[in-house]
Amino acid sequence: MRKTIVILALILIGMLIPIGFATSDTQVVITYGETTHNNADYKNTVDSFFVNNAGIDLKNVDSKIITASDVNKISSSITGKTYSSNQIFSSALVDLNDNDQLAVSVDKSKITTITGDMYMSALKSAGITSGHVYVTSPVTATGESALAGIMNSYEVVTDVEIPEPVKEAANNEIYTQAEIVKNSDVDADELSQLVDDVKEEVQVNNVTDHQTIVNIINNYTIINNINITDVDIENLADSIEQTQNVQAEVNNYQTEVSDVLNSTDVDSTVNGVEGLLNGLFN
Numbered sequence: 538m539r540k541t542i543v544i545l546a547l548i549l550i551g552m553l554i555p556i557g558f559a560t561s562d563t564q565v566v567i568t569y570g571e572t573t574h575n576n577a578d579y580k581n582t583v584d585s586f587f588v589n590n591a592g593i594d595l596k597n598v599d600s601k602i603i604t605a606s607d608v609n610k611i612s613s614s615i616t617g618k619t620y621s622s623n624q625i626f627s628s629a630l631v632d633l634n635d636n637d638q639l640a641v642s643v644d645k646s647k648i649t650t651i652t653g654d655m656y657m658s659a660l661k662s663a664g665i666t667s668g669h670v671y672v673t674s675p676v677t678a679t680g681e682s683a684l685a686g687i688m689n690s691y692e693v694v695t696d697v698e699i700p701e702p703v704k705e706a707a708n709n710e711i712y713t714q715a716e717i718v719k720n721s722d723v724d725a726d727e728l729s730q731l732v733d734d735v736k737e738e739v740q741v742n743n744v745t746d747h748q749t750i751v752n753i754i755n756n757y758t759i760i761n762n763i764n765i766t767d768v769d770i771e772n773l774a775d776s777i778e779q780t781q782n783v784q785a786e787v788n789n790y791q792t793e794v795s796d797v798l799n800s801t802d803v804d805s806t807v808n809g810v811e812g813l814l815n816g817l818f819n
Contacts, residue, residue: 565593566601566694567628569603570603570626570682570686571603571605573625583628583675607685608682625682626674627680627683629683631690632668640670641671641672643671648673651715651725654729662703665688668691670687672687681711684711697797705779706782709776713773717773721765727761750774750778751771754773
């Protein structure tokens with residue numbers, strides 16, 4: 538009889554612990570660019586950055602490979618660029634163990650274009666507001682392709698899929714800012730702050746009209762003395778308009794993620810399991 542109770546208890550324990558949160562390790566995922574993953578030296582360089590900066594033992598951490606095909610599904614429809622399998626270097630680690638707020642740490646010695654603030658802004662556009670993200674590359678890289686891996690990591694950790702239109706809007710934001718930074722003298726952090734300010738005003742006032750968004754951007758460029766071209770402003774307006782148009786899907790995604798993270802508190806579940814086991818075996 539006691540053996541039967543123990544078996545039933547173990548089954549119950551498996552049901553109590555939510556998918557994706559069975560252990561703290563499952564709240565950490567690494568996505569490797571396929572070029573990096575296929576080169577042992579490159580992978581060791583990236584792993585060293587993650588260990589030294591995230592302080593995590595990588596032995597039991599899940600990992601995925603982001604291929605050129607994965608990146609091209611997004612980039613080709615946004616910029617027309619296509620990447621080959623020897624061009625995907627950027628890699629990312631997502632840690633949801635500390636999920637009070639969103640933080641992004643970028644290896645500035647290797648990631649040359651996309652800043653931590655740019656990643657953070659794009660992730661917030663996708664409805665992602667918690668976790669610590671680390672981004673690096675074994676060689677210098679723009680970092681544009683890393684966002685695909687970061688969002689993929691969140692899907693793995695939470696077991697909730699980010700809607701494709703939301704992914705496209707977030708990636709478009711990254712690519713648009715990257716192009717402006719690469720083709721002008723504007724400071725990346727200043728541009729990122731401008732985009733955040735505009736997005737906030739657009740969201741608060743629920744602005745969907747393209748010309749109104751253009752006017753808002755113009756106002757902020759004047760206020761902050763940022764010199765970008767009319768073409769850049771139009772492209773930014775398109776990007777921010779796209780983000781605004783997917784807000785309903787962003788909200789739905791956030792609700793799903795919140796349900797996963799909050800419906801079963803991991804610590805209380807573990808404590809309950811420990812109490813159950815103590816009652817059975819003591």
